Amino acid sequence: MKEQNPQERINNFNEVALGYTPEQAILEAKRCLGCKNAGCIQGCPVEIDIPGFIAEIKKGSFDKAYQVLKEKNNLPAVCGRVCPQETQCEKACVLAKKGKPIAVGSLERFVADWAISHGVSERPEQKFKELERNTQYAIGNTKKIAIIGSGPAGLTAAADLAKTGYQVIIFESLHAVGGVLRYGIPEFRLPKEIVDTEVGYIEKLGVKMEVNAVIGRIKTIDQLRVEGFKAFFIATGAGLPYFLGIKGENLNGVYSANEFLTRVNLMNAYRFPDYDTPVNIGRKVAVIGAGNVALDSARVSRRLGAGEVTIVYRRSESEMPARFEEIKHAREEGIKFELLTSPIKIYGYENGWVRAMRCLRNRLAEPDASGRRRPVAIPDSEFDFDCDLVVVAVGQGPNPLLLSTIPELKLNKRGNIEADPEGRTSVPDIFAGGDIVTGAATVIEAMGMGKRAARAIDNYLTKLINC
Amino acid sequence: MYRILKKEDLNPSVCYLEISSPQIAKAAQPGQFIILRITEKGERIPLTIHGFDEPEDTISIIVQKAGKTTDQLCSLNAGDGLLDLAGPLGKPSLAVKEKRVLFIAGGVGAAEAYPIARAIKQERGEVAVILGAKSAEDLILEKQLRALTSKVYVSTDDGSYGRKGFVTDLLSEILLKDKSFDLIYAIGPLAMMAAVSNLSRHYKVKTLVSLNSIMLDGTGMCGSCRVTVGNETKFACVDGPEFDGHLVDFDELMKRQARFKKKECRSRKLAGKK
Ligand SMILES: Cc1cc2nc3c(=O)[nH]c(=O)nc-3n(C[C@H](O)[C@H](O)[C@H](O)COP(=O)(O)OP(=O)(O)OC[C@H]3O[C@@H](n4cnc5c(N)ncnc54)[C@H](O)[C@@H]3O)c2cc1C
Ligand SMILES: Cc1cc2nc3c(=O)[nH]c(=O)nc-3n(C[C@H](O)[C@H](O)[C@H](O)COP(=O)(O)OP(=O)(O)OC[C@H]3O[C@@H](n4cnc5c(N)ncnc54)[C@H](O)[C@@H]3O)c2cc1C
Ligand code: SF4
Ligand code: FES
Numbered sequence: 001m002k003e004q005n006p007q008e009r010i011n012n013f014n015e016v017a018l019g020y021t022p023e024q025a026i027l028e029a030k031r032c033l034g035c036k037n038a039g040c041i042q043g044c045p046v047e048i049d050i051p052g053f054i055a056e057i058k059k060g061s062f063d064k065a066y067q068v069l070k071e072k073n074n075l076p077a078v079c080g081r082v083c084p085q086e087t088q089c090e091k092a093c094v095l096a097k098k099g100k101p102i103a104v105g106s107l108e109r110f111v112a113d114w115a116i117s118h119g120v121s122e123r124p125e126q127k128f129k130e131l132e133r134n135t136q137y138a139i140g141n142t143k144k145i146a147i148i149g150s151g152p153a154g155l156t157a158a159a160d161l162a163k164t165g166y167q168v169i170i171f172e173s174l175h176a177v178g179g180v181l182r183y184g185i186p187e188f189r190l191p192k193e194i195v196d197t198e199v200g201y202i203e204k205l206g207v208k209m210e211v212n213a214v215i216g217r218i219k220t221i222d223q224l225r226v227e228g229f230k231a232f233f234i235a236t237g238a239g240l241p242y243f244l245g246i247k248g249e250n251l252n253g254v255y256s257a258n259e260f261l262t263r264v265n266l267m268n269a270y271r272f273p274d275y276d277t278p279v280n281i282g283r284k285v286a287v288i289g290a291g292n293v294a295l296d297s298a299r300v301s302r303r304l305g306a307g308e309v310t311i312v313y314r315r316s317e318s319e320m321p322a323r324f325e326e327i328k329h330a331r332e333e334g335i336k337f338e339l340l341t342s343p344i345k346i347y348g349y350e351n352g353w354v355r356a357m358r359c360l361r362n363r364l365a366e367p368d369a370s371g372r373r374r375p376v377a378i379p380d381s382e383f384d385f386d387c388d389l390v391v392v393a394v395g396q397g398p399n400p401l402l403l404s405t406i407p408e409l410k411l412n413k414r415g416n417i418e419a420d421p422e423g424r425t426s427v428p429d430i431f432a433g434g435d436i437v438t439g440a441a442t443v444i445e446a447m448g449m450g451k452r453a454a455r456a457i458d459n460y461l462t463k464l465i466n467c
Numbered sequence: 468m469y470r471i472l473k474k475e476d477l478n479p480s481v482c483y484l485e486i487s488s489p490q491i492a493k494a495a496q497p498g499q500f501i502i503l504r505i506t507e508k509g510e511r512i513p514l515t516i517h518g519f520d521e522p523e524d525t526i527s528i529i530v531q532k533a534g535k536t537t538d539q540l541c542s543l544n545a546g547d548g549l550l551d552l553a554g555p556l557g558k559p560s561l562a563v564k565e566k567r568v569l570f571i572a573g574g575v576g577a578a579e580a581y582p583i584a585r586a587i588k589q590e591r592g593e594v595a596v597i598l599g600a601k602s603a604e605d606l607i608l609e610k611q612l613r614a615l616t617s618k619v620y621v622s623t624d625d626g627s628y629g630r631k632g633f634v635t636d637l638l639s640e641i642l643l644k645d646k647s648f649d650l651i652y653a654i655g656p657l658a659m660m661a662a663v664s665n666l667s668r669h670y671k672v673k674t675l676v677s678l679n680s681i682m683l684d685g686t687g688m689c690g691s692c693r694v695t696v697g698n699e700t701k702f703a704c705v706d707g708p709e710f711d712g713h714l715v716d717f718d719e720l721m722k723r724q725a726r727f728k729k730k731e732c733r734s735r736k737l738a739g740k741k
Contacts, residue, residue, distance in 0.1 A: 173553065173684070173686050174553075174684065175504060175511075175550070175551040175553070211551070212551050212552060212553040213553075214553060214554070214556065214685075214686055217494065217554070217555055217556060218490055218491065218494050218554070218555065219490070219494065239686070239687070239688040240687060240688070241688070241689065241690045243690070243700065249700070250693055250694075250695060250700065250719055250723065252722060252723060252725070252726045253726075255690075256689060256690040256691075258688055258689045258690060259683060259689035259690055259691045262683055262684065262688070262689050263683065267510070267511070267683075268508070272730065272734075273730070273733060273734050273737050274508060275508045276508060276509050276510040276535060276536060276734055277510045277511070277683075278727040278730035278731065278734070280726065280727065280730075351722065352719070352722030352723065352725075399686065399687050399688060400687070400705075401686055401687055401705055
């Protein structure tokens, strides 16, 4: 796939990967064997009929390909860009054994983008139009469902429930919907226009979206029950930034990745002073962590004009959790990697600004609970690392704001909601899914849970009406 | 769009706004705040909810011009709208549970002190208030506070009204005479809250302060607002904004408040102000 040249792209926030041409898409699609027992489908958390949509691409009927995709996936243009395909569908593709699986992600993106640029994505599905006409819809329509959180889990559940005929309202605490897709993942990986288009489609299905609505503060679940909501889907994500708990973490110039990325992505700080929200740019930036969040922070720093950007990670390259493609992109953009390194202290100047970071070198020991080899500090290996900006990207946990107002809801030890694979929780009318259940995971897993929960909610409400 | 119903300039740098927002008006409690955005390109800024019951479906805020967004807010008028209004945020004030409370309000701090003091009066508690300002014209809400209690003491830095000097001068005089306060509640500039906390620590009177750290989401998601309280990191937007003044690391907080100074100045200048 064509990509923006690294030297150019570090000066802008435009998309890095430029997508297939129709010719390229058809050529790639033709390699697909159309397997009967398709491994790729089993590798896909939302069970897209992959050989099905690829077959349509082969024929050049992109419109049909889009309908097949949309059947299972409400956000194909998002997934085609950010899913870790290499560990999902593409890993399970029979051609992977021969070393070159079908580029399912790139094909998905192609079809979704084609649909957007040809106005096809604006058309509600045929099936939905039929639904509108049948009586089931009229009955269902009297039932109100509240979705709390507008990330991929919430959006997916909302779309599926609306298609089934329910009246769905999404409550979002920020002023814009999309969750991490909006405030976390940067423009150069996922243009906000794409998020807007996919959200627009979900609105066309009849889903109402209420922004600036912090549930737990403006209203509790109990109050929503009084207002007539019959079921709830909590999809509030992993919105609590973790810090390392080391000295100097509150110095000026130390950001959580959440703050850094929210300033830039949601508030457009990269367009300051045209936009009002500021963000500071370092000459030497250290990003702690090596997941997608860390890589995004590093690449954003680069684009904001930081002279030198380094990923500081406690394990080695093969344990890095970020997507392979993002690591490759970061390398091309000149991001450095200080591996097997743990920060133990951040130093500041008298005026409160960051000056340097004291670190330890690690070696790898036997695997730990995560299955990855555990880092162990090497004695006397301390060294100082000069930097004037630090972004802490070592993970996020469940935000307690809403959960603390629902004491009857069972949480696990880490504070995540306990829910079964269908999203059922300890409270019958409350369902949950996405990062608030699993801890920080992926877009597609969140969507998968949204889908299953939508089905479970439908079952629950159908039973309610039948007795 | 959230419509502004009423606008009043309390003095050249402070304005009062009434905004239509039935849901927030219904949910708000003393000590809580909102986050607003005026336009698409605007910043999200936190402001204390000053009033939330009169008339029923509006809230009011009192704004000190401090930079681009607050300048802009004070230039709006009745009939104009705000793009976003999220709230109520933060924990409701703990002070309303106390019987005898001494408020120390500097500048626009009075805007937050007032609803809490009124709630204490409604619970049959007693309040006293030390109002401080740079100069006579910067004082706000004096009349309203005097309606709540006969014990309103005023000081101005330049001596143009009330006692000349700082609120801490009045505070030490009062604490020398009267040891019966359950709580001191300080709200105003950071330096003032730090000075009050230092003094009241000496007199061993429990002290709450309301911190105005730099916020972004206001829901505990970003960590921008973090402050060290009793050697622990707290998020002012969800753990506060009220904290035990004797435990707050004011030195760190004051440094953190200056994080974006250069950019804020640039923003204000570009917007046509000094
Ligand atoms: C920087 C970054 C990069 C990532 N990159 C990738 C990637 O490349 N590929 C991938 O698959 N995954 C990636 N992820 C992970 C992925 O984005 C998440 O797993 C996914 O977004 C989780 O979806 P969700 O719906 O559970 O929650 P979220 O997307 O977190 O959305 C939750 C929403 O709920 C709202 N909310 C919270 N509390 C309340 C409340 N009380 N009331 C109302 N609303 C509330 C929040 O404001 C938010 O909008 C990345 C994550 C980050 C942070
Ligand atoms: C919980 C809380 C309640 C507040 N209540 C009131 C109130 O009732 N009335 C009032 O006049 N002011 C109040 N403030 C302060 C108000 O938020 C700032 O004055 C405002 O954000 C400044 O924005 P600006 O663009 O005009 O100025 P800027 O030029 O951006 O900044 C001026 C100063 O304001 C502070 N500041 C800047 N951005 C923020 C931010 N996002 N959050 C917090 N502080 C910031 C900084 O210390 C800065 O030096 C409150 C702050 C908090 C945290
Ligand atoms: S497994 Fe690979 S080759 Fe087979 S249908 Fe799926 S994508 Fe095509
Ligand atoms: S403002 Fe983001 S955590 Fe408090």
